[in-house]
Each structure stands twice: as structure tokens, then as C-alpha cells.
Amino acid sequence: MTSPTLYALTGAALIGIGFYGLIEAQHLLRRVITFNLIGSGLFVFLGAVGARNDGFDPIPQALIITGIVVALSASALAVGLVVAHSRASGRATFPEEDEDA
Amino acid sequence: MTLIFDAMLCALTLGVALATVLGCGVFRTIVFFVVYGLLLSVAWVRLDAVDVALAEAAIGAGLTGVLFLAAFGKLTRIGVEAEPSPKRFHLPAALGCIGLSGAMAWAWFALPEPHRPTPDLSDALPRAGVENPVTAVLLNFRAWDTLLEGTVLLAALIGLWILTRDEDWHHRLGRLQHVRSGGVMESFGRLLPPVGTLVGVYLIYIGADQPGGAFQGGTVLAAVGLIAALAGLLRPPRITECSWRMALVAGPLVFLGAGVAGEVFGVGFLTLPGSIAEGAIFIIEVALGLSIAVTLALLVIGPPEGGDSE
Amino acid sequence: MADFATYLFTGVGLFFFVAGSVGFLRFPDVFSRLHALTKADNLGLGFITLGTAFQAEAWRDAALLALIWGLVLLAAGTVSQLISRDALRERDEK
Numbered sequence: 001m002t003s004p005t006l007y008a009l010t011g012a013a014l015i016g017i018g019f020y021g022l023i024e025a026q027h028l029l030r031r032v033i034t035f036n037l038i039g040s041g042l043f044v045f046l047g048a049v050g051a052r053n054d055g056f057d058p059i060p061q062a063l064i065i066t067g068i069v070v071a072l073s074a075s076a077l078a079v080g081l082v083v084a085h086s087r088a089s090g091r092a093t094f095p096e097e098d099e100d101a
Numbered sequence: 102m103t104l105i106f107d108a109m110l111c112a113l114t115l116g117v118a119l120a121t122v123l124g125c126g127v128f129r130t131i132v133f134f135v136v137y138g139l140l141l142s143v144a145w146v147r148l149d150a151v152d153v154a155l156a157e158a159a160i161g162a163g164l165t166g167v168l169f170l171a172a173f174g175k176l177t178r179i180g181v182e183a184e185p186s187p188k189r190f191h192l193p194a195a196l197g198c199i200g201l202s203g204a205m206a207w208a209w210f211a212l213p214e215p216h217r218p219t220p221d222l223s224d225a226l227p228r229a230g231v232e233n234p235v236t237a238v239l240l241n242f243r244a245w246d247t248l249l250e251g252t253v254l255l256a257a258l259i260g261l262w263i264l265t266r267d268e269d270w271h272h273r274l275g276r277l278q279h280v281r282s283g284g285v286m287e288s289f290g291r292l293l294p295p296v297g298t299l300v301g302v303y304l305i306y307i308g309a310d311q312p313g314g315a316f317q318g319g320t321v322l323a324a325v326g327l328i329a330a331l332a333g334l335l336r337p338p339r340i341t342e343c344s345w346r347m348a349l350v351a352g353p354l355v356f357l358g359a360g361v362a363g364e365v366f367g368v369g370f371l372t373l374p375g376s377i378a379e380g381a382i383f384i385i386e387v388a389l390g391l392s393i394a395v396t397l398a399l400l401v402i403g404p405p406e407g408g409d410s411e
Numbered sequence: 412m413a414d415f416a417t418y419l420f421t422g423v424g425l426f427f428f429v430a431g432s433v434g435f436l437r438f439p440d441v442f443s444r445l446h447a448l449t450k451a452d453n454l455g456l457g458f459i460t461l462g463t464a465f466q467a468e469a470w471r472d473a474a475l476l477a478l479i480w481g482l483v484l485l486a487a488g489t490v491s492q493l494i495s496r497d498a499l500r501e502r503d504e505k
Contacts, residue, residue: 003148016199018122019194019197029127047145058238061153072400073256084264092176
């Protein structure tokens with residue numbers, strides 16, 4: 001097992017962990033955080049693809065940098081929405097999901 | 102030997118990710134997420150991607166962590182109830198996620214063998230105007246993606262501002278900071294910006310030949326601005342202030358102008374001919390770095406919250 | 412020779428880091444934990460920086476490493492002060 005394979009499998013596991021966290025989370029801020037987890041797991045997978053055969057492939061790296069910046073801006077907007085929702089409704093979860101908790 | 106190090110790093114990263122997901126309390130989740138981001142930066146260095154490591158440490162771990170911590174503080178101040186009580190373990194969801202990870206792992210092993218390096222890229226790198234291949238790809242070969250990325254940043258900021266309540270529109274962004282004059286925070290806010298600005302400008306400048314670039318340097322500058330704002334030394338602007346709006350759009354405008362100039366002079370939209378590539382990339386990077394710094398700082402500060410006396 | 416120095420100093424730095432982490436896990440309250448983290452961890456970082464400086468190829472790289480250590484010291488000192496002041500205020504409020 002080579003080093004990129006190890007990171008690719010880690011990335012795959014991170015995506016799974018992030019998705020589970022996204023499904024089971026009820027607090028909205030926690031959902032935004034686990035969404036970031038999924039994104040970064042995907043980036044690791046993509047980076048491992050770019051690092052195969054001991055080469056240095058700049059195109060996946062440029063795409064990943066773009067992805068990291070876009071993930072931050074999406075998180076900022078999502079966080080703003082969460083705060084606005086909480087201010088308007090007084091709770092940090094969606095109302096229809098409190099019923100079956 | 103290095104494989105053992107990689108294995109331990111991956112195991113640690115997975116453990117911290119599990120702690121993020123399963124931790125009780127949102128604050129714990131945020132702290133573990135920051136730790137996860139830093140471990141990931143080390144992983145990027147191991148994957149031979151130093152630019153990505155810089156971006157992940159600065160943006161992924163640093164700014165995103167600050168963003169979440171600030172949001173947590175806002176939620177606590179609003180007074181929302183704490184995390185709802187113990188969650189059940191969702192077995193179907195867990196099985197589905199394990200299946201998803203398995204599918205991704207299978208995809209990795211099913212990937213075709215690459216032709217590396219792609220012949221077009223290695224031929225084109227000498228006429229890119231810069232020595233750092235990642236910067237060449239970001240600002241020359243795939244400049245279209247970077248232009249759109251700058252626009253996405255701006256769009257996210259505008260979206261965030263739209264969430265302002267009507268009565269708060271003319272207040273300053275974020276919240277008024279109460280800082281003890283002569284205290285530790287204020288001294289830190291005076292001591293750090295000179296060094297931090299130097300580091301940020303250096304990162305932007307050196308990005309042409311070595312790992313660095315507009316995004317990494319711009320993020321350091323944004324962090325310096327945030328520290329100064331937290332120390333009460335730099336007051337966030339109002340939405341309506343003109344000079345700050347100029348700073349926000351300067352980067353995408355310069356980039357777009359370069360692209361249109363390429364079209365006007367007949368070489369094609371957003372194409373940089375080899376002779377002027379180096380100078381053009383430098384100008385674009387400076388403008389982009391400035392815009393990224395201001396946009397990221399204002400994204401983290403958030404919409405105006407009112408309650409100020411000004 | 413330089414490699415031996417790197418191993419030595421990095422090992423000492425690791426020892427201090429482990430000591431700081433053990434203290435963080437075992438100390439009873441916020442203030443003593445902050446003490447362990449700021450003192451032991453920063454000293455450990457200083458030793459690790461010294462160790463890696465032996466691998467630097469030019470004085471410029473070693474100076475950059477020293478700058479990193481200085482900045483971390485500054486940040487750690489400020490943050491621990493702020494945390495402890497907040498913890499003190501919280502304790503007095505109870």
C-alpha cells in the first residue's frame with residue numbers, strides 16, 4: 001500500500017463520517033460543520049488522485065485551493081442564515097425535527 | 102518509515118473527525134474541527150501540495166474556525182437552547198455512509214492509469230510567466246475558475262449583507278467590541294499587525310516562484326484585520342461606505358479587465374501572452390490579494406447587528 | 412553532526428510537549444491547565460524549532476523559524492491571559 005492510497009482511503013472514510021454526522025445532527029451549526037467535513041474529505045481524495053505515481057500535478061491542487069475558498073464563503077453564508085433563523089425563531093434546530101427527537 | 106508516519110497521521114485525522122461528529126456539545130465540535138483542519142494541513146504537505154497546506158491552515162482551519170466560534174457566540178447571546186438531548190444511533194444511516202465510503206474506495210482502485218505529466222502542461226509551463234506551477238494554473242491557464250471564485254466570494258458577502266434587519270442597515274458591521282485600554286488584547290492588536298502585514302504581503306509576492314499566492318497571503322491579511330478589529334483599533338465599516346466597496350470589487354474588476362483586454366487586443370479572452378504574462382499576473386495577484394483580504398475579513402465579521410451608539 | 416543535534420533537540424522538545432499534555436489532562440482546574448499548556452508547550456516548541464533550525468540551509472531559514480516561534484509565544488501568551496481573566500470572572504460570579 002503506497003502513501004497516496006492511504007490518503008485516498010482516509011478521504012473516503014472522512015466523506016462517510018461527514019455524511020453520517022450530517023444526517024444525525026440536529027443543531028444547525030453542527031450541520032454546517034459536518035458539511036465542511038465532507039468537503040475536506042473530498043479534497044483529500046482529489047489530492048491523493050493528483051499525487052499518484054510520485055508526480056506533482058498542479059491542476060488538482062489549484063482546484064482544491066479554489067474549493068477551500070468557496071467552501072469558506074458558503075460556510076459564512078450558511079452561518080449567517082443559521083444566526084438569522086435562530087434570531088427569528090428562538091431555536092437552533094428546525095421545528096419539524098424536534099417532534100421526533 | 103514514512104508510511105508509518107502517514108498511517109499514524111491518517112488514523113489521528115480519522116479519530117479527530119469521529120470526535121467532531123460524535124462529540125457532545127457544539128463547542129466541542131468546533132474545537133475538534135479546528136484541530137482536524139491543522140492535521141489536514143500536515144497531510145497536504147505529505148501529499149506534496151504545499152500551497153494547499155498553506156490554504157488549508159489559513160482558511161480551512163483558521164478562518165473557518167473563527168467563523169464557527171463567532172457564530173457559536175452569537176447563538177449563545179441570542180439565547181437559543183443548548184443542544185437537544187441524547188441522539189439515537191441511526192443504524193441505516195451508518196450503514197449507508199459505510200457503503201458510500203466503500204464506493205469511494207472502490208472508485209480509487211478502479212481509476213485508470215494517468216499519463217503523467219500531461220504533455221500539454223509541461224510544455225506550457227515555461228511560457229506561463231511564473232515558476233510556481235500552481236500559481237501558473239490558478240492565474241494563467243485556469244484563470245476563468247479563479248475569476249469566478251473571486252465573484253463567488255463577493256456574492257457570498259452580498260448574500261450575508263442581505264440578511265441584515267432593516268433597522269440595522271446603517272450600523273457598522275458586526276458588533277461593538279469592548280476592549281480594556283492598555284490591556285493585553287489591545288497590546289496584541291498593536292503588536293501583531295506590522296509583522297502580520299509583512300508576512301501577508303510576502304506570501305502574495307512570493308507566490309509567483311514558491312508556495313504562496315494571493316489566497317494564502319490575502320487570508321493572513323484578513324486575519325490581521327480581524328485581530329485589529331477585535332482589539333478595537335480598527336472599526337468595521339458600514340455597508341454604505343464607498344472606499345471599502347472599491348476595495349471589495351478591485352480584484353475581480355482588475356481580473357475581468359485583464360480578460361477583456363485580452364479580447365480587445367485579439368489574443369482571446371483571459372489569455373496572457375508569454376511576453377507580458379509575468380507583469381500581468383503580478384498586477385492581478387496584488388489586486389486579488391487586496392480584495393480577498395477585505396472580503397474574507399468582512400465575511401467573518403458578518404452583517405451589522407445594531408445596538409451601537411453610532 | 413547536524414542530524415544528531417536535530418534528533419537531540421527534537422527529542423527534548425517532544426518530552427516537554429508530552430509533559431504539557433499530561434499536565435493538561437491531569438490538572439484539576441483551568442488555571443493550572445493553562446499554566447501547563449503555555450509554559451511546557453511553548454518551551455517544547457522552542458526546542459523543536461532549534462532542532463529543525465539545524466536542518467536549515469541558510470541563516471534566512473533559521474531566522475524564519477525563530478520568527479515563527481516568537482509569534483506563537485506572543486499569541487499563546489495573549490490568549491492564555493484572556494482565557495484566565497474570563498475564567499476568573501466566571502469563578503467570581505458564582
